Amino acid sequence: MEEEFEELKSQNSFDIKALAFRALNYWYLFVITLGIAFVATYFYNKQLERIYRVESLISIKEEQNPFFSSSMNLTFNWGGASDKVETIKTILKSRGHNENVVRVLESYIHYKKQGEYRLEDIHTNAPFIVSLDENHPQILNTPIKIVFTGDQKYTTTIDFTNAESFSSINYKLNKAVGIIPKEEVFSDDFVIDEEAATDYYKFALTPRRNTNIEVGKEYFVVFTSLNSEISKYRAIAVNLKVQGASMLVLSLTGPNRAILADYLNVTSEILKEKQLEEKNQFATNTLAFIDKMITGVEDSLRKDELKLKKYKQDNKVFNPSLKGEEVFAKLNKYSIEKNDYMLKLQYYKLLEDYLINSTDFRSLPAPASSGIEDANIVNNVSKIVGLSIKRAKLGETVKNDVFFKEIDQDIQSTKSVLLESVKSARSSIDIDISNVNTRTARANAEFRKLPEEEQQLFNIERSYKLSEASYTLLLEKKNEAGIVKAANVSDVKVIDSAKDLGQGSIMPNTQKNYSVALFLGLLIPMAFVFLVTILDNNINTPDDIKNLSNIPILGIVSRSRAETNLAVFENPKSSVAESFRGIRSSLQYIYKNIDKNKTKTVMVTSSVSGEGKTFCSINVASVLSLTGKKTILVGLDLRKPKIFGDFGITNEFGTVNYLIGQKTLDEVIQPTKYENLDIITSGPIPPNPSELLISQQLDEFIGELKQRYDYIILDTPPVGLVADALDLIDHVDATIYMIRQDYTKKAMLNIINDKYKKGEVKNISLVFNDYRQKAKYGYGYGYGYGYGYGYGSYGNGYHEDEQKTVLSRLKSLFRKNKN
Incomplete structure (x- = not known):
């Protein structure tokens, strides 16, 4: 039995050596298949569209205002670098941000020329610029052939025979509708710099600077949808340069390096401007609040000045008594002091109403605009404004309420602390006002002993001095806010801008394709040899x-x-x-x-x-x-x-x-x-x-x-x-x-x-x-x-x-x- 088993085993054994020599005997098959595989791969690689990667580098850092100091009571630096990095990564991939960039670049307008295998995007190498009427429907995804017939004339042609359905888009409304062509091939003649209006498009074509238009050469313009362009560029890769550092590498892949570089640079600039605008939001709110108050004080000051001048001229009262000067100084001092308290009280009332009746606190002015220096109130107002801005920014990219839960909790807790602080501050101011009123009453008793003409003069002059002091204070605060705003810089800084440096393509992977060709070129004849060997029932050795x-x-x-x-x-x-x-x-x-x-x-x-x-x-x-x-x-x-x-x-x-x-x-x-x-x-x-x-x-x-x-x-x-x-x-x-x-x-x-x-x-x-x-x-x-x-x-x-x-x-x- 054992001998039978050994015999059967020997009969079924596979001769690797025979397979190797048989493969050598069929060497010509390997040469042929390898040749075919490499030639086919060469042409395959040649016709594939080249894909490139372009990168830029930005840093995210909380830039301290160089003009901000403890003597300037306006505070509107908020947030932190680590928090901003994640926020900015989200913004860069958001629809809202990318739509802004797409519209600025008009990247939905593609300039192309016929390449060896396909229409190739030539971007700024086109000798003309298309200026769209965005309120007019423009045909989508259909090449419009442009041929210059003279220095000032060109012909447009649209071939409708190769597709079954067509649509057009209104870029202003971002709305697409279907269209039915009236002819198989549409063609019309136009003049450069004049509007070309048809049922399928409406634009003006102007020559690009420092370029020459070649008569008879074919160019193509293709309009794509906003949504497709936004979706394409939302694929932007945003990664940390070094783990833990606040530097981001932005990268895009596509068939045209110049387009990718332009998009990365514009996206960085728009992000930079947006971040500066948000950083200045607190100062902008404060300036608007101060301007509103100054308008009212200016009117009062002008009226008091005219009234004082007229009274002095009519009553010939120019030199008040020494006693009157003393009493007037006291009353003026108490009035200014009370006015300061009333200004703060007015801010507290505004802040309290805002906190109770509003859910968006981005428009709150700085407490320092009303002379409030309470660190607790100043810091919490700054904090709640920053949280509100952060929530609004997150709302542009995130629709799930789960992401707002933590921010809403922070806003609510800060709001509660502020309301308690305002309540306490108002009570304290009420006491201060009561004290000032008591001192003012005593000074008024002395004031009533003065002559009638002198009393009236002092009343008018006191009102004028009070308005003047308020006006001066408001101007001072406005200047502070203006200086701080002007000195602000964006927390986003471009370290390395994107450039078209002739980077090599990342796709297709020609080396990989040739490796696959080598593998298949060897596998196919080897499989044939193996099959022949397996099916070979002849005695050979x-x-x-x-x-x-x-x-x-x-x-x-x-x-x-x-x-x-x-x-x-x-x-x-x-x-x-x-x-x-x-x-x-x-x-x-x-x-x-x-x-x-x-x-x-x-x-x-x-x-x-x-x-x-x-x-x-x-x-x-x-x-x-x-x-x-x-x-x-x-x-x-x-x-x-x-x-x-x-x-x-x-x-x-x-x-x-x-x-x-x-x-x-x-x-x-x-x-x-x-x-x-x-x-x-x-x-x-x-x-x-x-x-x-x-x-x-x-x-x-x-x-x-x-x-x-x-x-x-x-x-x-x-x-x-x-x-x-x-x-x-x-x-x-x-x-x-x-x-x-x-x-x-x-x-x-x-x-x-x-x-x-x-x-x-x-x-x-x-x-x-x-x-x-x-x-x-x-x-x-x-x-x-x-x-x-x-x-x-x-x-x-x-x-x-x-x-x-x-x-x-x-x-x-x-x-x-x-x-």
Whole structure:
């Protein structure tokens, strides 16, 4: 059982070495497929659109105002760098921001020219600029061909034949609608700098500076939708330059480096301006609040000034008494003090109303605009304004309420703290105002003792001084706010602007494509070779024989270059002749247990026709005859006679005639021109070859031959097709079983293996025929095999005649005519 398993395992093993040599034999397939793969990849890479990557570098840093100090009570620097980095990353990928950039650049207008494989975007290299009427529908995604017919004239053409549906867009409303062309090809003529208005577009075309317009050259303009452009550029990559640092690398990929560079630079500039605008929001609110208050104070000051001047002129009162000056100074001081408190109280009331009734606190003015220096209120107002701005900015890009929860909580808690602080501050101011009122009342008692004219003068002058002081304070605060706003710088700084430096493309990956071509160029022929190897059921190497059978190999015969089957006689020094000498030696080893004086018989058979039985029979007989021993070659392949052709003898009579009693042995034996070698051909084809080979006459036939010859070589039929050869085994001392390289099927050995295993055949050996060196199997001696001669046909045979080359047929005919 174990032996059977080992035999089956050996039969099913895969010969890697044979596969490798077979692959080398098909080297031309590898060259062809690799050539096709590389050529195809070259053209494939050539026609693919090149994709480039362009980058820019910006920094995000909270820039402190150089004019801000503790003496300036306005505070509107808020937020932090780390928070801003994440916020700005979100802004750069937001729809709102990218829509602004797209509209500024008008990147939905594409200038193109015909390239080798496609329309290519030429951007600012176009010699003209298209100025759209954005209120008029413009045809979408359809090339408008522009050809200049003169210095001031051009023709536009739209081909509608290659698409089924069309649409146009109103860029002002960002609304697209379907259109139905009225003709297959639309064409019209226009003049440069004049508006070109049609049902499909409306724009003016103006020459670009420092460019020359070539008459007759074709250009194309393509309008794309806002949404598609925004979606394309929202794919901008925003990454930290170094982890933990507030520097961002912005990168875009696309087919035109100049367009990418322009977009990155504009997106950075718009971001920079937007950040500065938001940073100045607090100062802008404060300035607006102060301007509103100044307007009212200016009116009061102007009226008080006119009233004071008129009163002095009418009453001739110019030099008040010393007592009056003293009382006036007190009243003026108390009035200014109370006015300051009232200004603060007014701000607190405004702030309280705003906090209670509003949800957006971006418009709150700075507390310092009303002279409030309470650090708690100042910081919290700044904080709640910053949170409101942050929330509004987040609202442009995020629609999920979950993201606002934390900010809303911070705003609510800051609002609660502010309301408590305002309540406390208002109570404190009320006390301060009450104290000022008490002191003012005492000063007024003294004031009423003064003369009537002097009292009226002091009242008018006091009102004027109060308005003047308020006006001066407001101007001071306005100047502070203006200085701080003017000195503000954006927290976004461009470190490296994007540039078209002729960067190499990132796509297509030509090296990868060539690697794939190499892989496929090797894989396809290798798969073919592997498939051929797997499907190859032929016996190709001696190792195949060893794996398939336990029958010993008697010898290996290489391919003969002789023109006939007489390889030993015609080329005695050839390797084929040496191969048969080796077989002769091996046969002597088999015959060692047989009496030297006794006749030795050899039977040559195979699985099927065409494996070289006749070739081997002839040359084994030839090599044995050269030893000086009387040798006879007997043709027992009664269905397909062959051995007569090479010796120039006839097949009109032979073994069949003897077996049926028509001829005697002497009459069927035909001598050859070679010493010690006689031939008995098969003779005419009988109707009952099998019965003849098992008849009593065959026994007598072999017996008589043994009395006359030292060696008898029997050329028998194939055992795989008929059972005739098996019936002859009892008459022979040794059996040669032929296997032909790349011809004999592996399964064909099953019959003889079974017989050998059961002990039904003895002294059987295998001869490997037609063996070649440097062949697709990697083994052999480097010689050919000229097998293929034979005359006549079977009629009722088991195979068609083997095909002959034209040359071999001509030579055969020549020999026949000669004989």
